[in-house]
Amino acid sequence: MSLNDLLVNLNLIMPITILTAWACVLLLVDLFIPKERKGITALLAALGLLVALALVISRAGVATSAFNGMIMIDGFATFMSVIFLFSGLAGIAVAYDYLIRSGIERGEYYVLLLFSIVGMMLMAAAADLIMVFLALELLSIPLYVLAGIAVPRPDSEEAALKYFLLGAFASGFFLYGTALVYGATGSTALTEIVSATTSGGVNLSFLVIGAGLILVGLGFKVAVVPFHMWTPDVYQGAPSSVTAFMAVGAKAAGFAALLRIFVLAFPPLAMDLTPVLWALAAFTMIIGNVIAIAQRNIKRMLAYSSIAHAGYIMMALVPYGQGNVAADTVASALFYLLAYMLTSFAAWAVVIALEHNMGEGRDTDGLSLEDYSGLGQKQPALAAAMTVAMLSFIGIPPTLGFVGKFYLLRTVIEGGFPGLALIGLLTSLVSAYYYLRVVVYMYMRDGEPVVRREPWLYFTALATAVGVVVLSIFSEPLFNWASQAVLKLI
Amino acid sequence: MLLEYLPIAVLLILALLLAGIVIALGHMFGPRHPTERKSMPYESGMRPIGPGTRRMPVHFYLVAVLFILFDIEVMFFLPWAVIYKKLGVFGLVEMLIFIAILGVGYVYVWKMGALEWE
Numbered sequence: 001m002s003l004n005d006l007l008v009n010l011n012l013i014m015p016i017t018i019l020t021a022w023a024c025v026l027l028l029v030d031l032f033i034p035k036e037r038k039g040i041t042a043l044l045a046a047l048g049l050l051v052a053l054a055l056v057i058s059r060a061g062v063a064t065s066a067f068n069g070m071i072m073i074d075g076f077a078t079f080m081s082v083i084f085l086f087s088g089l090a091g092i093a094v095a096y097d098y099l100i101r102s103g104i105e106r107g108e109y110y111v112l113l114l115f116s117i118v119g120m121m122l123m124a125a126a127a128d129l130i131m132v133f134l135a136l137e138l139l140s141i142p143l144y145v146l147a148g149i150a151v152p153r154p155d156s157e158e159a160a161l162k163y164f165l166l167g168a169f170a171s172g173f174f175l176y177g178t179a180l181v182y183g184a185t186g187s188t189a190l191t192e193i194v195s196a197t198t199s200g201g202v203n204l205s206f207l208v209i210g211a212g213l214i215l216v217g218l219g220f221k222v223a224v225v226p227f228h229m230w231t232p233d234v235y236q237g238a239p240s241s242v243t244a245f246m247a248v249g250a251k252a253a254g255f256a257a258l259l260r261i262f263v264l265a266f267p268p269l270a271m272d273l274t275p276v277l278w279a280l281a282a283f284t285m286i287i288g289n290v291i292a293i294a295q296r297n298i299k300r301m302l303a304y305s306s307i308a309h310a311g312y313i314m315m316a317l318v319p320y321g322q323g324n325v326a327a328d329t330v331a332s333a334l335f336y337l338l339a340y341m342l343t344s345f346a347a348w349a350v351v352i353a354l355e356h357n358m359g360e361g362r363d364t365d366g367l368s369l370e371d372y373s374g375l376g377q378k379q380p381a382l383a384a385a386m387t388v389a390m391l392s393f394i395g396i397p398p399t400l401g402f403v404g405k406f407y408l409l410r411t412v413i414e415g416g417f418p419g420l421a422l423i424g425l426l427t428s429l430v431s432a433y434y435y436l437r438v439v440v441y442m443y444m445r446d447g448e449p450v451v452r453r454e455p456w457l458y459f460t461a462l463a464t465a466v467g468v469v470v471l472s473i474f475s476e477p478l479f480n481w482a483s484q485a486v487l488k489l490i
Numbered sequence: 491m492l493l494e495y496l497p498i499a500v501l502l503i504l505a506l507l508l509a510g511i512v513i514a515l516g517h518m519f520g521p522r523h524p525t526e527r528k529s530m531p532y533e534s535g536m537r538p539i540g541p542g543t544r545r546m547p548v549h550f551y552l553v554a555v556l557f558i559l560f561d562i563e564v565m566f567f568l569p570w571a572v573i574y575k576k577l578g579v580f581g582l583v584e585m586l587i588f589i590a591i592l593g594v595g596y597v598y599v600w601k602m603g604a605l606e607w608e
Contacts, residue, residue, distance in 0.1 A: 001580060002578075003579050006583065024590075028598065
């Protein structure tokens, strides 16, 4: 590689390059911003994200590979990058006032957020297992730190440690899988893995075990049962603004890697892997939804809900090996991730608005279901946003969640797994119980909810809730856009 | 096939034998005056039992972490220097980018006061 090649390649991944440089500069600039004016850092971070977003959108439609095929810039990477950048913007919007009132405002928060988003964007574009691993670490390590940024609050420390230990463990699984795949096929590049497999002479049992270990490693990240144990504790202990970002970003990035690796490299293994994916999806949907019923703490409830939604998206991955359905697998998963992002931020913004009374060493409050009593009378706008989010989580029209679930189920039935689709439907029905319980508390119980009136929180909650409803009306072009993001070998 | 591993097996047995002999000799001929302090798991006077959340000076910890960080990153210079001529300008630019990123971390650590002892 010559100097010229380097510049050309850096230019090909310009949004990522810019965001990385911006984050580094921001880390230095932040040192000279006085403590009480960290809003400037937040603003600058958001500005960087907007610039990256503009670059990503202006380059939509480009399909090329960079860095000797380590990175693929295509419709898939573009679509996922848009999701990541929007969740970054929403993550900053919900964090700003929350950090000030919890007394944990630090400039590093926004810088770490940017680094994590760089990792996610790389993850969606990575076309080599080594690259996926690097991106995985780059997105995870800032999240470990962010989870523990509320030191010395014990629950935040606990969350950070648990997330770090299990995340490192998962990375180990992923690496071991990569090593086995390399051993079987002689390459870590997705294109060469698939060509080696189809040309024969590959030790298939090693390849299947490797693929399984990769599935385990990424399964930890997206929190599918039985790799979900860390989720409730980490989501509950981490500062809520971090949880909101983590629940969307890390999950979407994990699925981006799963989709790209499985759809591009592992179709020849579909016979062996499809039953595994089937079981993972079914167990995740059932266990996530059933345990969520028992939760009285809203953060824990949303954590189990996020596990359940990982199961729904996993469902689309089951028929990944069938050539005619694979395109729908990708499109419906992408569409659902978009729906999940908007819905999730609407819900978390309301949760953050109601969280209060966080003195040092004391437990957080305003997080139990009872604290939502009377929200419908006192704060109709927030209650409406929460209601929309809950309806979208269940999958009731006219919300994006309904359309997303429709496409997911259609993919599963197309792929010939009506039983799994039935489980998806039934567990959605079960989930209505705990989602609607929040709505019941908000509108049918009297109470005096303590609510923070913070403009950015309100804006995020309302904008995402409106987006969930309005975009569901225009879901057709949106799905078409997602369909263009099919994964192809370049 | 398995015969190829014979030297390793021989080495293993010899090592075990030698270690056993040395320990046995020391046991037979060495003087012994056991005291309570000497019988502790760590003879160096370190107390093995105590509260788990003991206070400890965090300074050393910080310095150690920073040392490991910069030490390992500087290690990357070594392979780079070996093939520097082959890489040419490209290698230089790559290394400059690397140093710039390292420098960001250094300035951050410095400005945050992590390098000051008190």
